[in-house]
Amino acid sequence: MSFFDKKECIYGPVTHSVGDFDPTVDGCYRNVVTLAFDVKPRMMMTVKIKSDNPVDVAVAREDHAAAGHKDQVTDAVLGPYSTEKFKSMGLFLGVYRGDHANVTVEVWLEKE
Numbered sequence: 001m002s003f004f005d006k007k008e009c010i011y012g013p014v015t016h017s018v019g020d021f022d023p024t025v026d027g028c029y030r031n032v033v034t035l036a037f038d039v040k041p042r043m044m045m046t047v048k049i050k051s052d053n054p055v056d057v058a059v060a061r062e063d064h065a066a067a068g069h070k071d072q073v074t075d076a077v078l079g080p081y082s083t084e085k086f087k088s089m090g091l092f093l094g095v096y097r098g099d100h101a102n103v104t105v106e107v108w109l110e111k112e
Contacts, residue, residue: 010037012106013048018055018093019100027097035091035105043109044080045089049073053101058092080110 020030039045045067049057054072059081061067067081067089083089095101 006110008109010039010045010107010109011035013104014106015102015104016093017100018103019095019098029097031095031097031099033093033103035093037089037091037107039083039086039089039109041083041085041087042112043083044112045083046077046079046081046108046110047091048106049076049078049093049103051075051101051103053095053099055101055103056092056094058094060090060092062086062088062090082112083109 016033018031018033021028022030047059051074054074056071057073057076057078058069059067059078068078070076070078091105093103
């Protein structure tokens with residue numbers, strides 16, 4: 001990353017498997033994957049999603065409020081969302097029971 005580049009990658013790109021069969025959990029499927037990120041206050045957070053099957057994506061703030069969401073996406077950029085005064089934010093990836101998706105996630109921060 002360049003010294004003058006304003007984009008600061010805080011996660012990824014990492015591929016996650018969503019919807020795996022797991023008899024040890026209720027419902028026998030891991031339909032929801034949650035990811036938490038440490039962020040800096042007064043920045044803009046952007047999330048890039050690329051999936052082989054449609055997934056539902058939600059971005060949440062540390063006060064449990066939703067920053068944004070998109071349903072049934074395979075290739076999307078969510079945001080930018082202001083981090084306001086928060087030091088952490090989260091991401092939820094979900095599929096219907098029985099469905100499976102390999103999702104690549106990349107998250108970055110930029111100055112407001």
